Amino acid sequence: AVVSTQSTGDSKITAIMDTLACVQYCHHTSLSSPSSSVLQSLSAGALIATRAAQLQPGIISKLVLQLPFLDLSLSGGDPSLPLTTEEREEWGCHGDSGNICPVAMGTETGCQVFITAAERDRRAPVWHTANFVSALASVQSEDDVFVNVVRKADHETGMGEEAYRLEMAFVKREQGRGSFEGFTKWVKQSLGFLRT
Numbered sequence: 001a002v003v004s005t006q007s008t009g010d011s012k013i014t015a016i017m018d019t020l021a022c023v024q025y026c027h028h029t030s031l032s033s034p035s036s037s038v039l040q041s042l043s044a045g046a047l048i049a050t051r052a053a054q055l056q057p058g059i060i061s062k063l064v065l066q067l068p069f070l071d072l073s074l075s076g077g078d079p080s081l082p083l084t085t086e087e088r089e090e091w092g093c094h095g096d097s098g099n100i101c102p103v104a105m106g107t108e109t110g111c112q113v114f115i116t117a118a119e120r121d122r123r124a125p126v127w128h129t130a131n132f133v134s135a136l137a138s139v140q141s142e143d144d145v146f147v148n149v150v151r152k153a154d155h156e157t158g159m160g161e162e163a164y165r166l167e168m169a170f171v172k173r174e175q176g177r178g179s180f181e182g183f184t185k186w187v188k189q190s191l192g193f194l195r196t
Contacts, residue, residue, distance in 0.1 A: 057110025118153040
């Protein structure tokens with residue numbers, strides 16, 4: 001899918017709307033359906049994918065976020081974060097980021113969410129994930145939110161094979177509600193790699 005290249009700065013909402021249009025096109029042409037659609041994103045792309053899911057809850061069944069940069073409203077003005085300074089041109093003025101910040105919106109996604117965060121990632125600190133999960137917990141079932149914190153990972157080195165395999169197991173898992181314990185038990189039985 002091609003997302004508008006003119007959606008930088010204050011026009012970033014255009015990228016979110018473009019993402020929704022792509023998903024709707026897939027549904028309209030029967031390439032996919034809400035029950036089988038998955039959005040996957042990395043780093044600051046999580047802002048777009050998550051916000052799209054929040055604007056139209058239920059348009060996708062699963063949201064997979066890798067090393068997500070989610071809390072633009074709090075971190076956007078912090079020049080000590082490398083991603084903030086590198087992405088200023090892309091994301092624009094962060095003082096009024098409520099329309100694209102998933103944490104600030106605090107609304108449900110209408111889907112299951114799997115997040116892989118890195119304990120020592122300087123670009124997308126693990127507290128981004130913590131803030132988002134906290135905001136999401138007030139409006140969505142905790143059984144629909146899964147978090148995997150990887151110790152030896154960051155933006156430069158990636159997440160590692162186990163993290164990717166766990167994400168793929170989540171994506172391929174039959175749609176249904178269940179506890180994290182049930183999910184990890186299913187992963188252990190299916191793949192046999194998750195350490196207890």
